[in-house]
Amino acid sequence: MVTLKDIAKKCGVSVASVSKAINHMPGVGAQTAKKIRETAKSMGYLPNAAAQALKTNRTFIIGVLLEDDDSHGLLHQFFVSVLDSFKFKMEEQGYDLMLMNRTVGKRTISYLEHCRYSNMDGVFVACIDFSDPELLELADAGTPMVTIDHTYPGHPSVYSDNVDGIRKAVRYAHEKGHTRIAFISGAPAGVTNKRYEGYEGMLKELGIPVREEYYKVSRYRDVKLTKELTAELLTLPEPPTCILMPDDYAGLGGLAAIREAGLRVPEDISVIGFDGLEYMAHISPRLTTVYQDVKRIGEAAAELLLKRIDNKEKDTPAKSIKVPVSLIEGETVVPPQKS
Template sequence: MVSIKEVAERCGVSVATVSKALNGHRDIGESTRERVRKAAAEMGYTPNSAARSLKTNRSYNIGVLFVDETQRGLTHEYFSTVLESFKVESEKRGYDITFINRNIGGKATSYLEHCLYRRMDGVVVASVDFNDPQVIELVNSKLPIVTIDHIFNNRTAIISDNIRGVRDLVTYLYKKGHRRIAFIHGENTAVTENRLTSFYKTCSELGIEVPDSYVKEARYHDAAATARCTVELLALARRPTCIMFPDDFSYIGGMNVILEAGLSIPDDISVVGYDGIWLSQILSPRLTTLKQDTSALGRAAAEQLVNQIERPRTTLPERIIIPGKLLEGRSVRQL
């Protein structure tokens, strides 16, 4: 079995440099890192995880807390792409990921107990009921924690810029001549609060009146709930000229209702989505939407969590805001 010392001798560097190169540390040059990795691959070197854990007192295992209430799991395109980016970046830095649940071998446990049992070095919380007592217990523990799209005091949070995203969408609709804008939003979460506040604030600044009947609550990623809200909006005596949907996937429910009513998009009614998933760009007409930078969200979460794990004394909690980008499709009519 090839040792790390043999790799170091072949490359003419120290054992420490080989270790840093193979573990993705940034304090060595790119050329050295690639040379070491190439030599290790050619020699068939594989790290001894048990020895590494003993030396560093780490498991090199990161927990992922992901609970999707719509029961779509990793078919949820938004979170699946965030988590894929998180996984890739974590693995580049030498860490494996494990999904957290509430049982160990059939025995009920808390999220924190599962993390301690698996000796997880840290946890990313990507989708969950943030008011769940077990989530609060985990967040209040001594484990390094990074949350995505939710803010806890004294914890690093990676936030998609929902305030700016909704402002950009409303402003775009205003420039297209729309003044009767309805908003179907998701369930009561921090994301929804930011989007809804931004919606009302932007409309107020632009002089757009928003009747209570124009604002409906559905659920994220729930086409059936969005369809019911769309039926109610179309039944209004003074119906909106444009409907903003909570996300691109749930828009499909609204789209079907609009088409079944014999209406045309965008000639009879305009629509916009949110997320910018692949599906939104192959629909006809192509959906105007706000694309969230899922790759940047996942990558930033991994970077911040590994920094907390490896440099706990010098890493402070941060709120990192990731901007999105408006994608102009063909679903909004110029009035």
């Protein structure tokens, strides 16, 4: 079995320096620490988790709360992609991720109890009911926590520029000649409010009337409901010529409704998604969509949480990072047919 003494001898440093480097503690230069960790890895060294926790007062475990209304959080490609980026950044610093739940064996526990039971150093929260009393309890307990698309007092958060995302979509549709632009949003939430703000604001800025019948409320990733609402829009006396979907995945329902109505995308009606999911680039016609930078969102979440864990920003207001979005021009938006 490889010991700290073996690594110290190989690197020509003290055992204390090896211990500090492996446990990501101050007192060792960045280059030396990197060399020590690389040497330890090449020698097959694995630290004892229990001993490491005693030395550092940390377990290097990060809890993950990722669960949507249908308990299918891990099927949500956008959030899973954000989590993957977050995971990579945290693992670089020696942390492991643990999915959180409300049970340990046969016993039902709260999120806070699970956090304390597993001695978690911090928690990553996304794609969940942010008003859940147990989540509010966890936020109030003072455990380092970072959230995606929602902000709790005293905790850092990361979110896309949802206002600008929808503004970009509306502006793009208008540049193509559309003035009858409908919006099917996700369920009421902070993100949804921001997107509607962008939709309404951009329409007014362009001098386009905000028509109540052109706004529908679906749910994120809900293909069935989005299909039904799209069908409703298509039966209006004056149907829209362009529809903004809640997200790329839910937009599949909208595309199906358009096909079943005997219409074509984009010849008869244009469609714009939101998320920029990679697999949507392989459908035909290729979806025009608002791209969310999942890599940057995940990295930013990791950076903020690490600073909280290290107490580097303990006495400063919690940061909220807004990540820019971009519009991906696909093949689902063309000028509307002349009446």
